[in-house]
Amino acid sequence: MPQKIGVFDSGVGGLAVIAAIKKELPNVEIIFKSDKAHFPYGTRSIDNIYGFVKPIFDGLASEGCQVIVVACNTVTTNLIERLRAELKIPLIGIEPMVKPAAAATKTGAIAVFATPRTLASTRYSWLKEQYAKGVKVIEPDCSDWAYLIENRQIDRSKIEAIVNGVCAQGADQLVLGCTHYHWIEELIREIAVGRAEILQPEVPVVDTLKTALAQLS
Numbered sequence: 001m002p003q004k005i006g007v008f009d010s011g012v013g014g015l016a017v018i019a020a021i022k023k024e025l026p027n028v029e030i031i032f033k034s035d036k037a038h039f040p041y042g043t044r045s046i047d048n049i050y051g052f053v054k055p056i057f058d059g060l061a062s063e064g065c066q067v068i069v070v071a072c073n074t075v076t077t078n079l080i081e082r083l084r085a086e087l088k089i090p091l092i093g094i095e096p097m098v099k100p101a102a103a104a105t106k107t108g109a110i111a112v113f114a115t116p117r118t119l120a121s122t123r124y125s126w127l128k129e130q131y132a133k134g135v136k137v138i139e140p141d142c143s144d145w146a147y148l149i150e151n152r153q154i155d156r157s158k159i160e161a162i163v164n165g166v167c168a169q170g171a172d173q174l175v176l177g178c179t180h181y182h183w184i185e186e187l188i189r190e191i192a193v194g195r196a197e198i199l200q201p202e203v204p205v206v207d208t209l210k211t212a213l214a215q216l217s
């Protein structure tokens with residue numbers, strides 16, 4: 001029997017993560033849940049988000065998922081500890097790659113693109129405090145990006161202005177801290193070419209998932 005995993009995101013960010021998982025683990029059965037009814041999560045309260053995701057995660061566990069990939073930075077940074085304590089299966093989270101970005105910067109400046117709720121989370125503050133002391137962390141306003149990507153209304157000039165803005169402030173590492181932004185990774189790369197590297201977590205997440213599944217088999 002194939003191993004079965006759950007993947008959750010509020011919307012299409014999860015599909016980008018699933019594409020990366022399928023490339024490396026083609027035989028794993030994947031149940032994907034999103035929450036279009038309450039999308040976007042990034043501007044909602046933690047209590048609201050918890051109320052939405054708890055039944056979905058319980059459902060994935062009762063459908064027999066052996067692991068859940070939380071393909072949503074907003075949920076991971078605000079709720080993963082609580083959900084881990086309440087669920088009996090392993091949860092693999094996705095959170096902004098502050099640590100590798102801070103380690104790689106040569107200019108001493110990084111930019112984190114993420115939802116307002118992720119940027120306001122205790123976990124994200126902890127990541128900066130722990131790994132990015134002395135590094136300038138630029139957090140531009142990307143509050144409508146997930147909505148625009150979900151609804152295929154990407155405004156190239158808006159993205160260009162933000163990416164050019166953080167590059168002009170010296171950022172040489174750009175962290176994609178929302179899985180929706182994986183769909184515009186190439187556009188961001190094109191705008192930032194020669195000035196900044198892009199960091200997004202698909203490779204490390206798939207590696208963590210492989211390890212978790214190997215331990216279960």
Ligand code: DGL
Binds near residue numbers: 011013039072073177
């Ligand atoms: N894809 C989600 C994330 O990684 C957020 C999208 C939303 O605002 O719902 O944070």
